[in-house]
Amino acid sequence: MDALTIHEAAETTGWSPRMLRYVERVGLVEPARSPSGYRLYGPAELQRLRTLRELLEAHDIGLSDLAFASRLRRDPVLREATGAWLEAKAERPDDVPAADWMRWEQDKHQRLLDAAALTATH
Amino acid sequence: MDALTIHEAAETTGWSPRMLRYVERVGLVEPARSPSGYRLYGPAELQRLRTLRELLEAHDIGLSDLAFASRLRRDPVLREATGAWLEAKAERPDDVPAADWMRWEQDKHQRLLDAAALTATH
DNA sequence: CAAACCTTGACACAAGTGTGTCAGGGTTCC
DNA sequence: GGAACCCTGACACACTTGTGTCAAGGTTTG
Numbered sequence: 001m002d003a004l005t006i007h008e009a010a011e012t013t014g015w016s017p018r019m020l021r022y023v024e025r026v027g028l029v030e031p032a033r034s035p036s037g038y039r040l041y042g043p044a045e046l047q048r049l050r051t052l053r054e055l056l057e058a059h060d061i062g063l064s065d066l067a068f069a070s071r072l073r074r075d076p077v078l079r080e081a082t083g084a085w086l087e088a089k090a091e092r093p094d095d096v097p098a099a100d101w102m103r104w105e106q107d108k109h110q111r112l113l114d115a116a117a118l119t120a121t122h
Numbered sequence: 123m124d125a126l127t128i129h130e131a132a133e134t135t136g137w138s139p140r141m142l143r144y145v146e147r148v149g150l151v152e153p154a155r156s157p158s159g160y161r162l163y164g165p166a167e168l169q170r171l172r173t174l175r176e177l178l179e180a181h182d183i184g185l186s187d188l189a190f191a192s193r194l195r196r197d198p199v200l201r202e203a204t205g206a207w208l209e210a211k212a213e214r215p216d217d218v219p220a221a222d223w224m225r226w227e228q229d230k231h232q233r234l235l236d237a238a239a240l241t242a243t244h
Numbered sequence: 245c246a247a248a249c250c251t252t253g254a255c256a257c258a259a260g261t262g263t264g265t266c267a268g269g270g271t272t273c274c
Numbered sequence: 275g276g277a278a279c280c281c282t283g284a285c286a287c288a289c290t291t292g293t294g295t296c297a298a299g300g301t302t303t304g
Binding site for chain 3 (some may be wrong): 016019034036037038
Binding site (some may be wrong): 138140141144148156158159160184185186 | 290291292293294295300301302
């Protein structure tokens with residue numbers, strides 16, 4: 001099979017072995033393990049590691065930022081709470097007629113329910 | 123008018139004056155200024171500061187997390203880039219028939235265009 | 245005009261992030 | 275069976291985040 005060890009994966013992705021372990025602990029790329037516990041990086045993981053590098057460098061963000069984004073998308077309550085707070089900041093009432101606003105609120109609640117249902121279906 | 127100085131605002135919101143300046147520098151609550159440069163906190167800012175405290179404590183997140191969430195919602199390119207990366211992680215192909223997938227991709231591009239148009243309209 | 249505010253800037257410090265290196269001990273492979 | 279890998283855990287360091295405190299100087303107000 002075509003799975004690389006951590007040093008090999010480091011070579012082809014540009015990360016250091018140390019950082020591959022760190023990326024794993026942050027929860028962003030978790031490779032399979034061999035019976036004896038060796039990390040095994042398959043083509044999918046290698047690709048994710050390469051795009052991860054590009055993503056971080058292109059936008060000057062950190063692993064923790066991405067971890068938070070991941071949390072945002074997994075936790076609809078958090079997403080709506082932060083969304084609501086930030087939304088108020090950008091709010092310019094004349095931009096949004098009352099009917100649109102109410103429809104938006106309604107949609108938001110629906111989205112919240114949808115998301116909750118999704119995460120509930122394991 | 124009913125605008126409070128930084129110490130008064132600190133009293134009624136539970137933040138310290140030091141932290142109110144920090145919150146401002148992070149870009150989350152930016153009070154008006156008096157002609158001589160004093161910060162003036164109106165009812166809107168006070169309310170935002172209180173809900174900000176609740177939000178941070180309720181979800182155990184930091185100011186920087188919220189700042190990143192703000193950046194996410196202002197920058198559609200960043201949003202789609204992070205979204206695409208994280209999406210791949212949760213991906214389970216059997217959950218998503220090809221037709222749905224293509225529709226989703228199409229919607230995503232439309233959303234990206236919409237968002238870009240929105241931010242472009244100043 | 246002096247007390248009691250306000251401003252910015254700096255020093256300080258704990259905790260978290262990102263990264264290297266090294267130690268002690270298991271695994272693979274020629 | 276020894277070289278060359280792998281594992282976890284720890285020490286170390288720089289930088290960021292979140293806070294407090296203090297200094298030097300402007301503002302407001304009794």
